[in-house]
Amino acid sequence: MFHLMPYAHLDMSYTEKHRAAWVVLPNTYFDPKKGHELYNRYLDELEMAAELGFDGISVNEHHQNAYGLMPSPVVTAAALSRRTKQAKIAILGNAFCLREHPLNIAEEHAMIDCITGGRLITGMVRGIGAEYFSTGNNPAFSHARFQEAHDLVVQAWSKPGPFAFEGKFYHFEYVNMWPRPYQQPHPPIWAPSTGSAETIEWAAHPSRKYTYLQAYSPTQSVARYLNYYRECAQTMHGYTASSDQIGWSTPVYISDTDEKAREEAKPHIENLFNRYLRLPFEMLFPPGYLSSKSLKNMRSHKRSVSGQEHTIDTLIQQGIIVCGSPETVRKQFMDTHRLLGFQNLLCLMQFGTLPRDLTERNIRLFASEVMPALQRLTDKEYAGMEVRAAE
Amino acid sequence: MAQIFAVDVRGCKINIRRSGQGEPLLFLHGAQGIIGNERGLAALATRFDVIAPDHPGFGLSDSSDSVDDVGDLALFYLDLLDTLKLDRVHVVGQCIGGWLALEMAVTSSARFKSLVLLNSAGIRVKSVPRGDMFICSEAELLKLLFAGDGAAEWLQSWRATPDLEDIYDRNRAAAAKYSWSPRLCNPKLDRWLHRVDVATHIIWGKEDRVIPPAYADALKGLIAGSTVVTLSDCAHLAHIEQPQVFADQVSQFIQRVAP
DSSP states (O other): OBOOOOOTTOOGGGGGTOSOSBSSSOGGGOOHHHHHHHHHHHHHHHHHHHHTTOSEEEEOOOOSBSSOOOSOHHHHHHHHHTTOSSSEEEEEEEOGGGSSOHHHHHHHHHHHHHHTTSOEEEEEOOOOHHHHHHHOOOGGGHHHHHHHHHHHHHHHHHSOSOEEEEOSSOEEEEEOOSSOOSSSSOOOEEEEESOOHHHHHHHHSTTTOOEEEEOSOOHHHHHHHHHHHHHIIIIITOSOOOGGGEEEEEEEEEOSSHHHHHHHHHHHHHHIIIIITOOOHHHHSOTTSSOHHHHHHHHHHHHHHTTOOOOHHHHHHTTSSEEEOHHHHHHHHHHHHHHHOOSEEEEEOSOTTOOHHHHHHHHHHIIIIIHHHHHTOOGGGOOOHHHHHHO | OOEEEEEEETTEEEEEEEEOOSEEEEEEOOTTOOOSOOHHHHHHTTTEEEEEEOOTTSTTSOOOTTOOSHHHHHHHHHHHHHHTTOOSEEEEEEEHHHHHHHHHHHHOOTTEEEEEEEEEOBOOOTTOOOOOTTTSOHHHHHHHHOSSTTHHHHHHHHTSSHHHHHHHHHHHHHHHHHHTTTTTBOTTGGGGGGGOOSOEEEEEETTOSSSOTHHHHHHHHHSTTOEEEEETTOOSOHHHHSHHHHHHHHHHHHHHHOO
């Protein structure tokens, strides 16, 4: 289960004065007393998921926004590490490359891995475009710096120190990490993304074989990007990717019936997409953040959907969210697994303004009615790419 | 008509527009790059041999892994002058191009005959807010860049062909590479501007909301002997918005200091 920890008390009339819930939304909209309640409630929800048998619980990093209140996901992961016993703790992801000193985060990850006895999954991300405004990092160097930060961290985790690291962006005379991570050579690394071809190709490389996690998108795009990973593995790198290299992240809402689920989720999921994700193109994709090819693709895609507000109906119809009765949700995931073969599923069970009671019931219903069937799925149930293409 | 050609500067292909006759004048473009129909450049070409390169990463020039910031760019341009076998030139720099000219001049102004700064980036005047060309919408950007109604025509000319559209995107990415952070400045540059020992004229569009006219006064205070003129009905791009006034200002200044 995945949490974003949104500022659920956001005054939605902000849209009359401000063009985004990111970067330029004044922090006077944040009430620390409400923040205190929210953080503790959200941590409770993650702990509950761990107790109910979710394989993992997950947090992530975003800056200067109302959408996700975890500028340091290490803090929430650390809070969870002693309150859970079995579940993996997945930081999906941390933007190592946004830091002047990526080794500081690498140290913190190694600490969590040691404290939990190897329950950490590390996600490495570039950060979304808005983060480059928040942190002052230059988007034009984003890919190169991401890759170098990755190399630095992996070496620091796995190579005996002390050694010197001389890169283009990072220079250290002494890399000698104490503690070393519990998992050897290092914690599993995942690559969450919204579908950058460069990231997919990089993650699929045989020296990495990192789990690629597609962040919520229409089914069509999810299919395109997950299949692109498999294609890269096959045609660029000459190996067959297994389903545990593939992951999908999506908001999920379950209630007794399809109608009830739709009705209960509606205002909260629409807030997520229309209020918390209110982010103009220029903030989402600062110049240089995307290659010119990706920028063109993205622009034509965005132009075709811009101007329209999401409704729960369009979100369900496009497969951006999964919402319905336990039967509906279970069937949809099993069918999608057959088509796309993802061994890793990240469910966003709280979204936007969804209140505590509905969130908890959502988590419980998923854990009892949907999860057991999904946990049994393996590569065998995946139909394979050729079969899918022939259909 | 401008002659358009490429030169190889230590493995980096640089696209150059060259037109007119007279003393060589190097035009260093700003964040918006060069589209090729700037009337201010055509007006200058009636009196000078105008040399207008696309900086690495802009326009049709290669990008270069060894040119990461404006400091690198300044050294790169010394190589470019060598490649073009130009000893001393008049330099006109707009926005990032002005910043680039200043970085060259504080090292040594030996290659300069004169210097014109046009709504120049490079320094940071504390407490004078600037506009952010990167975060704003396109409509807002046009308001930052233009005082009058030339904005639509300018944008339209970038939309004329798919190639130009690509170059527009490319220019934005290159501008980010050179000027993202610290935004449009080198915070240490002001402490070296006493070294600019070449005749300097500062031209500023009064309505510039990217780099407001307070920056013209600050530069004047830092560069000994420099002069300032501000232009009405003009914002960030005087060579586009007030082409004749801009060209007259440049040539009158050069006439005065380097006849």
